[in-house]
Amino acid sequence: MWKGERDMNNQDVIYSINGPVVTVKNSDTFSMQEMVYVGHARLMSEVISISKEKTVIQVYESTTGLRPGEPVYPTGQPISVTLGPGILRNIFDGVERPLEEIAKESGAFIPTGSHVEPLDTQKLWDVTLCVKEGDQVEGGDVYATVPETDLITHKCMVPPYVKGTIKEVKENGQYRINDTVVVLTLEDGTDLNLTLCQKWAIKQPRPVKKRLPISMPLVTGQRVIDTLFPIAKGGTAAIPGGFGTGKTMTQHQLAKWCDADIIVYVGCGERGNEMTQVLEEFRELIDPKSNKPLVDRTVLIANTSNMPVAAREASIYTGVTLAEYYRDMGYHVAIMADSTSRWAEALREISGRLEEMPAEEGFPAYLPSRLSQFYERAGYMENLNDTKGSVSIIGAVSPQGSDFSEPVTQNTKRFVRTFWALDKALAYARHYFAINWNQSYSEYIPDLERWYSKNVGPKFMQDRQALSSILAEENKLQEIVQLMGSDVLPDDQKLTMEIARVVRVGYLQQNAFHKDDTYVPLEKQLKMMEVIVYLYKKCQEVVMDGKPIRQLIETGIFDDVVKIKYDVPNDHLELFDDYYKKIDAVCASID
Incomplete structure (x- = not known):
């Protein structure tokens, strides 16, 4: 321990440095998960281990140039973020430092010991107050609203675990995030100034009802x-x-x-x-x-x-x-x-x-x-x-x-x-997407079944199950195909393989650069599934009548259904009706 410097300054000092890990010897100053500042550059750090002999601290910045004997400053607070207007549209690093503001001051790389306010403290926000004097409020209650962006209204809320009576309310108008807009008298009689922002420890979940x-x-x-x-x-x-x-x-x-x-x-x-x-x-x-x-x-x-x-x-x-x-x-x-x-x-x-x-x-x-x-x-x-x-x-x-x-x-x-x-x-x-349908799963399906049936259609889950069964059957048949080739399969299994291709290429594969395929509403997804299931059903009837699958493939109907995702715009779902007629006509034409 650097005893001389410690005694002289009466504060804790660095004993050893191992990459981002710093130790302090023989100190009872710190508490677990406390935010501390390390070194003369005041590097942001967190206490991660405490024993009688040493305190271990992890540093959230580069420790290059740090030396034993430099001071360590306690804060008495955990690692926290500032919550208030100005979060949206922003770009932060891992400890909520605004990268664009740092870039203006220091260039492309973050300098060690950089202390820039997370949110703009000088910007004026249009504030509408939602409470009046004498109101009883508690944690979570909204006392002011701010149009943070054109899309999102920011609601300033009483911090959790706080309860009291509104003593003073400012007029509606423009305020900075650290300006007091409401004064709250707590149950113990003390006053709490409420601004547009609050602090919260990042490793503590915010409470809910x-x-x-x-x-x-x-x-x-x-x-x-x-x-x-x-x-x-x-x-x-x-x-x-x-x-x-x-x-x-x-x-x-x-x-x-x-x-x-x-x-x-x-x-x-x-x-x-x-x-x-x-x-x-x-x-x-x-x-x-x-x-x-x-x-x-x-x-x-x-x-x-x-x-x-x-x-x-x-x-x-x-x-x-x-x-x-x-x-x-x-x-x-x-x-x-x-x-x-x-x-x-x-x-x-x-x-x-x-x-x-x-x-x-x-x-x-x-x-x-x-x-x-x-x-x-x-x-x-x-x-x-x-x-x-x-x-x-x-x-x-x-x-x-x-x-x-x-x-x-x-x-x-x-x-x-x-x-x-x-x-x-x-x-x-x-x-x-390269999502493997044989290895992937979702356990939410039973929870969501009622929503899909009510908001999209009762057939959505039935058709989903039909597509899943087709893909599962194809997976089994692939083993035979890889060993002996597809020619050995009977026509009904060849049909399953062909329909599975329609599902894979025509339904599961998506084109992010196509205006109608980059986003597909649930109504269109249902209609696409209905067409594929209808095609499978009609082709099964043809095959069961003893007619060769080859003739169905030669009509090009499978390729036509694959291209539905491009040929039917998202705002013209009535065009799906034409595909049922086309499928009926093709199946009826097979000799």
Whole structure:
């Protein structure tokens, strides 16, 4: 211990430095998960282990140039984020530092010890007060509204666990986020000034009144997801896949088209050029529901692979805390985490530096509990203010060598109810989405069946089951085909293989660059399924009459049905009627 300097300054000092891990000897100053500032540069850090002999701190910034003997400053507070107007449209790093503001001051790279306010403290917001003097309020109650963007109204809420009487209310007008707009007298008689913002610890879930049962899907407009493997609002999904299988692009498409009110996109340990592409794309995209820029309802958290490894863990919790905050206002929020494998690798690196006993493949033994803490913060909730909102979590997983038996994928499967397994062979064959229908599953189907029947049609689930059965039968027949060729199959099994091709190419495969195929409403999805099921039924009658399948194939009817997705625009669903007539005419013409 650097006793001389410690005694002289009467403060805790660095004893050792191991990458992002710093230790302090013989100190009783700190508490677990407390935010501290390390060194003369005041690097943001968090206490992760305490014993009588030493305190272990992980630093969320680069420790290059840090030296033993430099001071460590306690704050008495956990790692927290600032919640208020200005979050949307913004780009933050893993600990909610605004990257655009830092870029203006310091260029492309974040300097160590950078202390920039997360939200713009000088911007004036149009504030409408929702309370009056004498009102009784408690945690979650809305006391002011702010038009944050053209699409989202920001609701300033009384912090949880606070209760009291309104003592003073300012006039409606323009205020900065730190200006007091309401004075609240608490039950103990003290006054609390309410501004437009509040702080919240990122590792503490925000409280709710109760968790509601899952009942409605997160509609994405992507057929393979909405039909075969749906995710619910408030649900969890994993997208595992090897390099180049389309995890990031799948999340981009869901972020663009899913019917969530707000998107939180967390790039955790991803390549810098990928994150740059995401940022540029989101700025150019137009929200299809409002014709406003999509970025008006999006917040981006960028923690690229060259940023300090410890901050990856914080980025996941920062993202889900922002999502919970907007959920508390009554919004439906979707959070895209890309990718949780990079986050798990950060846990492994920190664990190794702490010399903890490794578990499978070197990951720490607490990997499952950390994953569950993250995914369990999803849900469809009744908030403290009696509104209803949801947080849906879609996490990408990057198993090395596409090995789904590795620990991160296997542990993630334990905590998510939708599993979209990306297939390298499908990706290389340009089948988009490359979701393998034999390895993927969704456990939400029983919960969503009533919603689909009521809002889309009673036949939706029946047709979905018919398509699933066709694909399952094809999977069995493929083994015979690979051994002996398709010629050995009887005509009824050849028909199954042909219809399965129609399902795979005409229904499951989607073109993100086609104006009518990039997003497909549920009504069109149902009508497409009905045509395919009708084709199968009529062709079965032809084959059962002893007529050769070859004649049906030569008519080109199967290829015509494959092209329905392009030939029937989303706003002219009446054209589907023509296909029933065409199928009837073709089947009747077979001798």
